[in-house]
Amino acid sequence: MSENEELSGYRGLAFEALKKIEAEIGDLICITKGTQTYEGILIPRSEYGDEAHIVIKLRSGYNIGVQITPETRIEKIGKGEKPAFVAPPLPEQKPALPKVAIISTGGTIASRVDYRTGAVRPALSASDLYSVVPELSNIARIDTQILFSLYSENITPAHWSEMAKAVAAQIANGVDGVVIAHGTDTMGYSAAALSFALQNLPVPVVFVGSQRSSDRPSSDAASNLMAAVLAAAQAPFAEVAVAMHETTSDISIAIHRGTRVRKCHTSRRDAFKSINAQPIARVEGDKILMLTENYQKRDSSKKLLLKPSFSEKVAMIKFYPGINPAVIDWYVDEGCRAIVLEGTGLGHVGRRCFESIRRAVDKGVLVAMASQCVWGRVNMNVYDTGRDLQALGVIPLADMMAETAVVKLMWIFGQTSSLEEAKRLLEMNIAGEIADRTLYN
């Protein structure tokens, strides 16, 4: 263990003072300042904290920060005992149950708390998961795989490829379903990406995350996870989906189609919504209720088509009043193959952008239009602006989400370099991302 880990987070004055007495996190220390003495367990310091305070946990369980000055006396009065984790007895594996692989990419879908130092440690192995969420053992036989440990904002198209390949390998091993634990911020993008990369799926692939961290009793993590594993093990569909809370209550989990789902709230449990579509299914307790008849059926005899390549030469530009159209030129000059415009209303951008759009199309860049309204279909035949944009060569994206359109174009340019082929694929429904009808609800 390096010195830094022993005194995690401490720098400067506090670090020097602690190093001098050879203290480590978890040791019992005593700090004397004038007439006051403070006794407690040394706690890691947040890296955003200053250099002048030492954090200790008092006997009452409370943490306090004690400011260190050259006059402060610090003594180490006891060696910390590392907590010895005793895993509770594992529930017995039921051989008759379906087999589900859980691939983790980051975010902690399950964790336990070290109340001594306050550290929250992720539970990632199968036995960890069983011990933290023992109900899983009644749903499926679990295999776990730790693929990445990433905050989801750090996930890139290259990671989508890795995820798709990992899922394909699990399916080749004969699992009855795959669950992917993912940070929620970009989970919708990853779900869309895998929807295109994994075609003709024999079994479900279900993304899952949590909006409340799993260390807290009110977390949505365990119930989302149970629903995701249940769907992976038993659901009749074989598509890429996202399983998250349907409402603020712990009653039902909605299963959204991967190409139709969007995070629509920063913090609520029910942040994920299906856009211009119904969720595919709803899980309540141990029941799966299908909400549509229009889905790809589970069929273990189907042969998976793995198409894991993505191109990063795709951009999304959100139009706003006063936008500088030079941003379009910049992307074109950078070698971008496609640009998704997130226009206003039915699919419009201001005339000031027309010149740059004309230039992009002339240079062979695919320019497509989605709406920043989020809900609804673009229609570029209603107003002059729309008609003019189509005349410039802009392709309307019907009821496709802007985010899904970007992911789809990244995938398309991973498959082909032909502009004509790209246009054909873009307008074709591949994974439920486009539909002709928009239903009332």
Added chain:
Amino acid sequence: MPGKSLIERYTIELPTKGDHVRMNYEEIGLKVGLEIHQQLDTSTKLFCSCKPELFKGEPEFTFLRRLRPTQSELGQIDPAAYFEFQKGVRVLYEADSETSCLVEMDEEPPHPLSIEALEIALTAALMMNAKPVDEIHTMRKTVIDGSNTTGFQRTCVVALNGEIKVGGKRVPIQHVSLEEDAARKTGEEGTLIRYRIDRLGIPLIEIATAPVINTPEEAGEVALAIGKILRATGKVRRGLGTIRQDLNISIAGGALTEIKGVQELELIPLVVEYEVQRQLNLIKISRELGQTGAREEDLQEEFYDVTEVFRETQCKVIRKSLDKGQRVLAVKLPKFSGFLGRELMPGIRLGTEMADRARFWGRVGGIFHTDELPAYGITVQEVSMLKKHVDAGEKDAVVFVVDTLENAKDALRAVLERAREALKGVPEETRAANPDGTTRYMRPRPGAARMYPETDIPPIQVTEQLIRKIFASLPEPPEQKLQRLMKDYRLNQKLASQVMDAGVAELFETIVNESKVSPTTVAVFLTETVKALKREGAPVERLSESIIREMFRAVGSGELAKEALQDAASWLLRNEGRSLKEAIDALGLRTLSMDELEEVIDKAIASNKSLIEKSGGKAFSQIMGIVMREVRGRANADLVSEIIRRKLQKLSF
């Protein structure tokens, strides 16, 4: 064995209110620590900008949650919490949009800690000579009963190592903390618990004393002293439920009992006394059980289905349950006969303690036991059949419950557990205070506090500058203020203390200064009159400061007679939402004009001419009586007396 001699020396009689058994608490080894929780009077909640108020009526919206016990690094889960979870306990939260936002719903991270609340807490801390910590770290204290939507309570220590003096004794203040109040329970049906989240997040200050209190009276005095200091900050909320006291009580040979939620200060000494009684009685019972030969190994988990015994029963409770298809399950407690009916404190028997446990662990309505039977429509024959069925001897007690098989088993297991504890003496437990000063089982005492950092709230450094600012505006210490009230307003010590104890000193000064009514009149109203109204059952907490001030302004300007204050207040409390003017009109309390008053007096004198002629000046008091009967509340007595005197004098010349 010190415990033994004690029990022999003291015959334990159960005290009734006002007839307290004198005990030598020093010999009993009584140790009491207090934890006082007081809501602060801030403009917002502690971690969001919602109104710190409660709503009445129907909730605007509800949502349903389950709390899942978190595993610790050691692989441990709190057994009571996990049990509740496995039972499928769900919580229905009730809310309205005035008093709750996504923060209370645990749908949004907390906002930074309210600096307004922090400053009040630091003020109280400095008044108790506590040392503010250099850097405040907010913690999450695991609470899984549903009272917190998150499953934990956010709390932070703001100062340590204080000290107050109570009756010459130094009482160490271990810590002063700032925390969020919990949601309030509004109901429970089976495994569904209802909580209202309006109270969740209201800032609370917690003051914890060292366990140095040695008598029940002292516990009351220390609580009163802390309450006075808190009120002296002028920034604490008033009214029922805004202050709650927790007590940690232990005696030699007994165990540490944590009693939660004593709302009335006056109740504290009684709660302590009752708890001492309870522990002494439990110690006594454990000795006697030992003597009669009751043994732990005889308390077997052997349950008998005795549904048949009650097939034709007249007992309505059992009848109703059997009709629903539930079963009657019994367990034998060998050598326990007579002990279950033994009273531990008024109305609470060993059987009651077992019933409370059965309710908690088995979610049953209650238990029946042979010490209280025949009763409730259960016949002698049924009791003897029951005893025969479970093969119980004369010295054995039988406990039975009627419920689903699963609940009944859980309930009887809890009864057995309580019986085993009775053999040993006093179990460590957390109890809840009843309004009469007795207590009931709440849950097992939690292990070491499960606290971990609230990483969503940045630590706050308490700067020299902030401390200096608070020091500069520190309120007058209560003792000093008492002296000043006596000196500046010529109140006697008793009245001045009452004003201080009632926490109305600021209001008192405001009223005297703005209304110019005599300080004694104001003080009497704020203390004795309010108490009298409360005794009559009037909802005095509804009497707002502004209406009281308005009443005294009316007295000052002569629109309302000071004698009519109580009647006016009483009317206003009975007629919520009505104005003072309406009260005066409705009660006929309008002050008489000088002409009207003189007319009444003239009439009284005229109709008592003969009396006056006979007794001369001595007739004054009779005339005064007659007039006052008519004008009470509508004229100032001093004025009436002056006019009568003047008129009588005129007559005699």
